[in-house]
Amino acid sequence: MERSLTSASSAPGALPREGDVRHAPGRGLAAVRIWLLVVAAMIIAMVVVGGATRLTESGLSITEWKPIHGTIPPLTDAEWQEEFLKYQQIPQFKLMNPDMDLSGFKFIFWWEWSHRLLGRVIGLVFAVPLVFFWWRGCLPRRLRWPLAGLFALGGLQGVVGWWMVASGLVERTEVSQYRLAIHLTLACLLLAAVVWVAEGLAPPRRRSAALPSRVPTMALVIVAAVLVQIFLGGLVAGLRAGWTFNTWPLIDGTLVPGNLFVQQPWWVNLFENPLTVQFDHRMVAYGVFLLALVHAVRSRGTAAATGAWGLFAAVTAQATLGVLALVHMVPLSLGLAHQFGAVVVLTIAVAHARHTVPVSAT
Structure with missing residues (x-):
């Protein structure tokens, strides 16, 4: 019986079973590590796109937070005009960009929309494999809830992002520097945690x-x-x-x-x-x-x-x-x-x- 179990768990292409991750040949953990490194690369891209939204003054172009509906950008001229009208109501347009036309608005809109879309995609790329690896028993027990906590931290990052944007919609022409710094640092803490876990799964010879x-x-x-x-x-x-x-x-x-x-x-x-x-x-x-x-x-x-x-x-x-x-x-x-x-x-x-x-x- 013991011999047959060993053979089954080490069969080519087999994923490690619940409880035997430590003794698996490493294929399951290697897949987990690759997944986490992909997530890390996407967070890096997210930070860079976020920097672009700041440097192009694009962060306030979308004045509402719609986690689901906001995935779809304006598709008709009427929808574009509606979004532009919302932007025209905030101080940034009135004091900094009163001469902006629809073409200029589209430029800053696409930067902010891309930033938010990338955040949603990262959430999916993290959540779906997390459920799969957990279900297949590929995750060491010591990492399961910490990884779930990182997913929750990613969701919090989205909330903090809107909290940051909201600071620039009423009395300011830009977001609060306090909230911007917190938003950036939280993203980098998330990146650091993902990289830390991923590198902890590196083969022993690389440690x-x-x-x-x-x-x-x-x-x-x-x-x-x-x-x-x-x-x-x-x-x-x-x-x-x-x-x-x-x-x-x-x-x-x-x-x-x-x-x-x-x-x-x-x-x-x-x-x-x-x-x-x-x-x-x-x-x-x-x-x-x-x-x-x-x-x-x-x-x-x-x-x-x-x-x-x-x-x-x-x-x-x-x-x-x-x-x-x-x-x-x-x-x-x-x-x-x-x-x-x-x-x-x-x-x-x-x-x-x-x-x-x-x-x-x-």
Whole structure:
């Protein structure tokens, strides 16, 4: 009986049974990992399209949240006119775009519609395989409810997205920088969690053996620092701070400007003063760069060295993109490249950190 069960569970093309995932040849877990990496790639695309909606001022073009009905765009001239009329009622049109015609509206509408549609597609790509893999017993028990939690977090991200849009529909001509930064950071937390789980399913030969404790510790610190930097990048985008003080390495003619805390109370400057927000974004960028360099140097002679130097190279490229975007006043191409670079750095940092964690701890 035991022999027949073993033969059945290892038959070519067979998926692992409930409870025997650990002892399966790995085909089921490999499929789960590929699925999660596809989801991660789609989240990266989502973040980039979201950046495009911000840079093109498209985020307020759809003034209603219709999770189901909103999947279908306007199909007739009358429907387009109806959508355009709704946009004409908000402050952004009245104060910023009073001369916009229907053609211009369609341009910003398609960006926002694509952003929302991609979010819906990601939800389906996550949910359907999750149910299938759960049903077929391909998911280790320790991952089932955490993955369900990630699906719920994705749904929350949609709610936060509308909460962000709603902030710009009544009294403002743009969304709140606080809500924008939260929306962006939550997307990146979701990306980080998906990559973490996926890389935890990598074949053992791709995972690092025991490493000095300083290596995984600093790798995790870098992940946290990158997330902080992304949050600050959201504030910069929300305040359009990248379109001011467009010099480097000096800012406002000096290394440390003197008007960083002109608003009261002082802490408000950290979130609402464009000069302070941009200065903080630069300083944290320097910090991430130094952390990545020190981590690479301290990883020499270990199994994590290649990954650490790859992470440092990605951070260096991203810093270069940031400088170029700044001095050229954030054109769409460089702005999107910089946002794409941010999520690439985060993905590499999370994957690297996951591979430094001892196998026995996972």
